[in-house]
Amino acid sequence: MARPSLSTTLPTRRLLLRPPRTSDVPTLRRVLRENAEHLRPWSPASTEEGGPSLVSLTQLVTSQRRAWRDDRSYVLLVTDVTTGDIVGRVALSELVRGVFQSAYLGYWIDHRVAGRGLMTEAVSAALGFALGPLGLHRVQAAIIPENAPSLRVAAKTGLREEGLAVRYLKIAGRWQDHRIFAITAEELT
Ligand SMILES: CC(C)(COP(=O)(O)OP(=O)(O)OC[C@H]1O[C@@H](n2cnc3c(N)ncnc32)[C@H](O)[C@@H]1OP(=O)(O)O)[C@@H](O)C(=O)NCCC(=O)NCCS
Numbered sequence: 001m002a003r004p005s006l007s008t009t010l011p012t013r014r015l016l017l018r019p020p021r022t023s024d025v026p027t028l029r030r031v032l033r034e035n036a037e038h039l040r041p042w043s044p045a046s047t048e049e050g051g052p053s054l055v056s057l058t059q060l061v062t063s064q065r066r067a068w069r070d071d072r073s074y075v076l077l078v079t080d081v082t083t084g085d086i087v088g089r090v091a092l093s094e095l096v097r098g099v100f101q102s103a104y105l106g107y108w109i110d111h112r113v114a115g116r117g118l119m120t121e122a123v124s125a126a127l128g129f130a131l132g133p134l135g136l137h138r139v140q141a142a143i144i145p146e147n148a149p150s151l152r153v154a155a156k157t158g159l160r161e162e163g164l165a166v167r168y169l170k171i172a173g174r175w176q177d178h179r180i181f182a183i184t185a186e187e188l189t
Helices: 022-034 054-069 118-131 148-156
Strands: 015-018 074-080 086-096 102-109 138-143 160-171 174-184
Touching (some): 022 054, 086 118, 118 138, 118 148, 138 160
Antiparallel strands (some): 074 086, 138 174, 160 174
16 A cells, blocks of 8 residues: 655644644744643653754654654644644654554644644544554554543544553653553544
């Protein structure tokens, strides 16, 4: 199967999801800085003190584009379809092909536009992409039990709870339990 190229765009009603470009780096850096407090308790995004430097973020975007070409992970910036503003990110990472055909799902949204259903819209599009054109069979998400908004996104996008993984990821400096959710291609509505 032909893999989706780096010119892929996923339009939704209010958003356009697309791979990051190095020209996004200054804006992305500003958005990450402005959301550092919002992301710190829940997400591995932007763990560097004061936010990532231009150099490290450029390296990150370059490596994300290489990983896309190599079918290792697919990072999508979530942008406003009208203004083009970067409002978040959805990542399908650590792909395993063969008999697993699986990826991990991660996401965050700018706190200024949270609570409007935007991440539900973005995750739905990303799941359609993963289980459709990417040919994956399973996508998994791991959520800290206290992360109520993320648990709602999982429920609204059809992710099925599988159980609790103890001390699963080191977030905000602590090995934290996570609730594991997944969806397989058969379940995509
Ligand atoms: C999780 C996150 C991406 C959700 O983005 P979003 O665009 O606000 O999501 P949506 O608007 O689609 O849905 C959020 C839901 O959570 C609900 N919610 C928001 N705050 C809540 C709270 N404190 N308690 C309970 N529910 C809450 C909203 O009401 C909405 O549910 P509803 O549609 O039933 O009303 C966003 O909060 C975020 O970026 N958090 C920080 C990073 C993060 O946690 N990433 C995920 C790691 S697993």
